[in-house]
Amino acid sequence: MAAAxxxxxxxxxxxxxxxxxxxxxAGTVAVVGVGPFVHGVASISPATILAAIALAAVATxxxxxxWRIVSAGFGLPLPWxxxxxxxxxxxxxxxxxxxxxxxxxxxxxVHGQHHERVDLAARAVAxxxxxxxxxxxxxxxxxxxxxxxxxxxxxxxxxxxxxxALAVASVGVVALTRRGRAALRREYRMLRPLxxxxxxxxxxxxxxxxxxxxxxxxxxxxxxxxxxxxxxSELAVVALIVLGAAAIPVSFGxxxxxxxxxxxxxxxxxxGAGAGLAVSTAFGVLTVVAVLPxxxxxxxxxxxxxxxxxxxxxxxxx
Numbered sequence: 557m558a559a560a561x562x563x564x565x566x567x568x569x570x571x572x573x574x575x576x577x578x579x580x581x582a583g584t585v586a587v588v589g590v591g592p593f594v595h596g597v598a599s600i601s602p603a604t605i606l607a608a609i610a611l612a613a614v615a616t617x618x619x620x621x622x623w624r625i626v627s628a629g630f631g632l633p634l635p636w637x638x639x640x641x642x643x644x645x646x647x648x649x650x651x652x653x654x655x656x657x658x659x660x661x662x663x664x665x666v667h668g669q670h671h672e673r674v675d676l677a678a679r680a681v682a683x684x685x686x687x688x689x690x691x692x693x694x695x696x697x698x699x700x701x702x703x704x705x706x707x708x709x710x711x712x713x714x715x716x717x718x719x720x721a722l723a724v725a726s727v728g729v730v731a732l733t734r735r736g737r738a739a740l741r742r743e744y745r746m747l748r749p750l751x752x753x754x755x756x757x758x759x760x761x762x763x764x765x766x767x768x769x770x771x772x773x774x775x776x777x778x779x780x781x782x783x784x785x786x787x788x789s790e791l792a793v794v795a796l797i798v799l800g801a802a803a804i805p806v807s808f809g810x811x812x813x814x815x816x817x818x819x820x821x822x823x824x825x826x827x828g829a830g831a832g833l834a835v836s837t838a839f840g841v842l843t844v845v846a847v848l849p850x851x852x853x854x855x856x857x858x859x860x861x862x863x864x865x866x867x868x869x870x871x872x873x874x
Contacts, residue, residue, distance in 0.1 A: 584815045584833060592830035596837025599782040604838070605845055607777045612846035615770035616643050619688070622763035626684040627667070629750030630676050634667060641853045642666065648850025651810065651843065656803075659850075660685060683750075689803065691764035696796040771799055774846070778838035784822075784831045791835075794821045798836060811840055 585593050620639040627634045646659030653659070660681050668677030750756055775795035776788050784791065801817035802810040815836045822832025 584819055588819050588829045588833045592832075592834040593837050596778075596782055596834035597841060599778075599834065599838050600841055601781065604777055604781045604842060608774050608842035608846040609849075611770045611774045611777070612647075612843070613849075615767045616640065616647065618763040618766035618770070619643050619684075622688065622760050622767070623681070623684045625756050625759050625763070626687065626750060627677070627680040629753070629756060630680045630683075632667065632671050632673065632676055632680060638667075641856075644847065644850040645853040645857070646850070647847040648854065651847050656810070687760050688764045688767060691761055692768050692796075692799065692803075695765060695768055696800060699793060699796060768796070768799065771843075772796060774842060775799070775835070775839050778842055779835045782831065782834045782838050784827060784835055786825070786827055790825065790827075794818070794825060794832075797821050798839070810843060814840065 617640060620636070620643040623643060624634045624636065624639045627639075642663040646663045649659030649662055650656050651659075661678075664678040664681040665674055667680075668674030671677065772792050772795040775798060776791045779786065779791040779795075780788075798814055798818045798821065802814040815833055818832040818836035818839075819829040820832070822835070823829040
């Protein structure tokens, strides 16, 4: 399906993703019922909103740190304040616009313009996102697979393992072609300065773990707010599965497969599909609210563009 989407015009591709995401949510609600969806929205309180905002700030800081390390490996230095604000802005755009990558494209373009190397900046952003996804998948498998066949979550664990194996096999298939080998060698040469620094790899992995932990904790907060009768550790395990589903390209701001997978995961865990939909709904609303500071970053950028020589952020003329 990803290949078919890539061949479509951009507007049609966005429309298909939105329709597909809404169809998945509507189908989940039709099967489980509208009650859990409403309950998830109603369970949100000022306390949960504050917790989500704080956790999003932690995740954003860690992700910005990861981006700075990767970008430096590509020879593109990135100030901390710029990385932090840009990552907030990126998350907001990824959440409110279809596709989930518009914000990443924007921060890569803006950063690349500063160094007149948009191509390198785009590679740095792509590498940073891939590194984060790799650590998330590895962390999910490391936690899920030890459950074994006796666990109610075993089917999801084996599905996660199969998806990871398929991803590795796909890279192997690409490596069999001449063009694929050339592309992999080119990317390796670009990443070699970064891969040769163990301290940088450790920092990237550590930052990625913090990001995943912050998002999983937000899911636990949503579960507790929704009144799910489960321990925090059990909610955290399910959160890892749901976070993986939220990254599926056929989604709108994370909505879509996340709700279906949450309902299925909660049902397999014996907590009920309705509870899964309620928690996923609360989590989705909290994540939208938590990245609203990114909207402020956009407004600040707009103000600076209208007043380039103003008090805030203006550049002095040479």
